[in-house]
Amino acid sequence: MMLLTIWAEKIENKGEDAFPASLIDEENGTGIIAVADGLGGAGSTPYEIAEKTFTGAFLASRLAVQITEQTFFTQNPDLENFTEKLQNNLLTGFRLKIAQLDDKRSKLRTRLIKRLPTTIAGIVFRVEEGANIQQNVYHTEAFWAGDSRVYVLKQTGLQQISQDNLVQNLDAFENLLQDSPISNCISAEGDFILFSQKNIFQEPIILLAATDGCFNYLPTPLHFEYYLLATLHHPQICSLEMWQQALTWAFEANAGDDFSLALVTLGYETFEQLKFATLDRLITLKKLIFSDKTPQQQWEEYKKNYYSSQILQNS
16 A cells, blocks of 8 residues: 655645545554545634634644544544544534634624534545455445545546535536535534445555645646646656655646645555556546547546446435
């Protein structure tokens, strides 16, 4: 297993994305990655802590990641129904935090103001070892609230596991153009749903969690996968650390917001093996992106595979 995290803020010490969670227990074959993006508009209420002022959005994203990590430590290696336990811990943790802050302004009740609002997206996993690494089985449980996303990258391409919680029913390409408001997020109000989905994968994969700063400023959803693979296969990239730096530069050149991403590779023994296994996919993706098709036509072809790992939610 190889872990990679990237994180950047547009304004130093004011970033509303928390540093990603990325934990692995190699002895038990379990792990978790997660990201959280505090909502700056709804969470603009300032709070003073130790003579420093922080927005509710800043505090919320960091609290969400902290609670997620603590839940993993507490439940590991028994990760059954992880999302249910995490939702309970988030409810309790956020209520305790807002009571501790005890800010009168935080007691307002409107649709525009929430106390400590943040998105969250992550995935826990367990490796069922086979006779060799190629025969491993990967049991996963993705969880999310808001528009941060969980993905799986297979040899057939990138697939979004999570489902964006938006007011409008838009797909990933439509939302780049219309940018719908979020319909569900973690907050101290406690009126949120932590959605989840379990998947079992029987092939080498890359699991990813990313905030919207990674993908909302790109021309199409295809370009997110393209940047992942193009930076990996740059001729000068020969280590995980170099890929991490190249990927950070790529997103910094495009993002108009803070961004954070965590990924873990499963089923790849070396960095060189990872590059070899994903080369054909990069070639296929390049042909589509640099074809004479319009962005809409590219998306129509790409999305045939993009949603293959989703199971529609009932609510």
